[in-house]
Amino acid sequence: xxxxxxxxxxxxxxxxxxxxxxxxxxxxxxxxxxxxxxxxxxxxxxxxxxxxxxxxxxxxxxxxxxxxxxxxxxxxxxxxxxxxxxxxxxxxxxxxxxxxxxxxxxxxxxxxxxxxxxxxxxxxxxxxxxxxxxxxxxxxxxxxxxxxxxxxxxxxxxxxxxxxxxxxxxxxxxx
Numbered sequence: 342x343x344x345x346x347x348x349x350x351x352x353x354x355x356x357x358x359x360x361x362x363x364x365x366x367x368x369x370x371x372x373x374x375x376x377x378x379x380x381x382x383x384x385x386x387x388x389x390x391x392x393x394x395x396x397x398x399x400x401x402x403x404x405x406x407x408x409x410x411x412x413x414x415x416x417x418x419x420x421x422x423x424x425x426x427x428x429x430x431x432x433x434x435x436x437x438x439x440x441x442x443x444x445x446x447x448x449x450x451x452x453x454x455x456x457x458x459x460x461x462x463x464x465x466x467x468x469x470x471x472x473x474x475x476x477x478x479x480x481x482x483x484x485x486x487x488x489x490x491x492x493x494x495x496x497x498x499x500x501x502x503x504x505x506x507x508x509x510x511x512x513x514x515x516x
Contacts (some may be wrong), residue, residue: 379509382502389499393492398482406473413468420461427454 430451437444486492 343501346425364499375509379506382506382509386499386502386506389495393487393495393499395486397486399482401479401480401482402478404477407473408471408473410471411469413470415464415468417464418461420459424457425455427456428452429454475503 431449432450433447433450435448437446486495
């Protein structure tokens with residue numbers, strides 16, 4: 342064989358070996374990258390599980406006045422006891438017809454009347470009430486994420502990540 346062909350064949354062999362070594366390094370790095378991606382997916386799935394079991398907490402501050410305007414009807418009957426003595430001191434003029442004339446006879450009355458009774462007094466009244474009630478309160482609100490529609494999206498995301506996790510299998514290479 343001629344010498345230039347031998348050099349070309351040696352050069353081609355060396356380049357082929359160099360190409361195989363570089364392809365091996367690239368494949369090895371891709372396998373390591375696959376392993377790292379597998380770890381990231383597993384960590385993300387763990388975070389989604391924690392988030393699903395978590396609770397959202399917030400304190401709502403309410404500081405405002407609530408106007409109130411209403412009519413308040415009262416319809417009651419009250420029993421009032423009356424126990425007293427009513428004095429009467431007067432003169433009553435009684436006309437007496439004598440046939441030929443009328444005579445006015447003055448009759449003096451000086452007495453007392455005892456009063457002992459119970460009287461029911463109906464009480465019906467409507468009272469207008471107009472005011473503003475100030476409210477200053479902090480209300481703690483806790484919502485479990487499992488009780489919200491967000492949990493369905495998180496479950497769907499976890500299922501997709503599980504599929505990706507199964508496809509990425511690390512082949513025992515850990516980074």
